[in-house]
Amino acid sequence: MSDTGDVRVERSGQVWTLVLSNPSKRNAITWDMYDLLADACRGIAADPDVRVVVVRGDAEGHAFAAGTDIGHFTEFTDGGDGVAYEHRVGAVLAELLDVRVPVVALIDGPAVGAGLAIAIGADVVVATPRSTFGAPIARTLGNCLPPWVVARLQSRLGASRSMAMLLTARLIDAQEAHVAGLVHDVVPEAEIGARVGELAERICRSAPLTLAGLKEIDRRLQKAVQSVEADDILRRCYGSSDFRAGVEAFLAGSRPQWTGA
Template identity: 60%
Template sequence: MSSLEVERDGAILRLTLSNPGRRNAITWPMYDSLQQVEPTVAADPGIRVVVLRGAGGEAFAAGTDIRQFTEFRTGEQGVEYEHRVGRVIASLLRVRVPVIAVVEGPAVGAGLTLAACSDLVVATPDAVFGAPVARTLGNTLPPAVVARLHQRLGAGRTTAMLLTARLLSATEAASAGLVADVVERDGLDAHVAELLDRICANAPLTLASLKEIERRVLRDGAAAEADDVLAAVYGSRDFQAGVAAFLSKQRAEWEGR
């Protein structure tokens, strides 16, 4: 049985892609569950960070579960599938808290897309990233996916990767800016735990504002309007508490309001 396993761990929402025997390939129900992450986080101010990981440690996600494509008979079904993926991407990009992807092994096809939708990617040295559909299935990618790959990998590297149908190593993905840290497996859990502690200790309104401003900048460039976001942060109790704590050389206690 495939599923998106969801676990609340204090301020952390842990999501695990699980499709045993299929390298965690993503099924329709898993896509539906991923689209529920945004409203779940929006409804719970106690969540400070989301962690996305593949079950079993052998793969992050090896694309969409190909068995589902045997149902396709028309081009319109392919269009609806890609629209479905687009809705998931849009939803994940709207999540108000940082999303951390922990990638072990392949993050291919839809797995690459999910990693690219995350704010920070931590990968093991054996991780690989790509969308070799030109060599494997003969399908294609929608504008939403290509646009996100351009943002995270760069247009030139994305085009070369897709046209040659090759996979990028963790080191290459790090040099491109997609991967933040490459960590050996024996130190991975400790590294991720430290990263989560650092994020959870930060001001939640600041983190949410930075994500929202980035969304607007990617859409509108330097001319993006964000006065509402700036006003909300500077008018918050957390900002007042932060100034007072800094001046008194104390550590601020963030309330998220």
């Protein structure tokens, strides 16, 4: 693994595990990691024997994934760069959503920003009590989320709770996420590996075509919202002075002063 992060692929029988690994930055996702995640999803598609995919963060990072590596945003020069970024990440996460077999997210620690987007791309989410979920960009960066993330979040958490969480830039804990329906089960840290293993084994015993069919129905139900156009909104946010101030403040460990410009 280099300082650009890694996505390790671990195979055990019919189960593939994808490990998001960037420990020094709480497993924040880098450009290289997005590419590796897409490559792993294509590898899954080419393997007829895989029956379950598990996605988790590197334990040394003490997080599932703490968003995109904010250092990359210093490369942006205008709103068009933000639109291109959202399209690029959206294409990678579409690969995850298109995986034909069930995807289980093992969450231990923060799943925020891009980490949240990956988590809600899973079919089943299992979390430890110390896990948190959210996208506090209204407080930290001043950028925006694409329509498909907002729509999928609403389908998992409910529209009212999702919007309240986003508009107040609040993180929710594992128990609230469980009550709302985003998290399937909350399991102590020492037991979560075994619990996910049990789920994977149960899935492996199920009818593959039925599982693939259920996933395809879910994709078709979600497809309508993917046609919503929002590049103008993304371009305005990513091209704003507020976004540049947010990135600078985040990297400096200070609090941005929003101007609305």
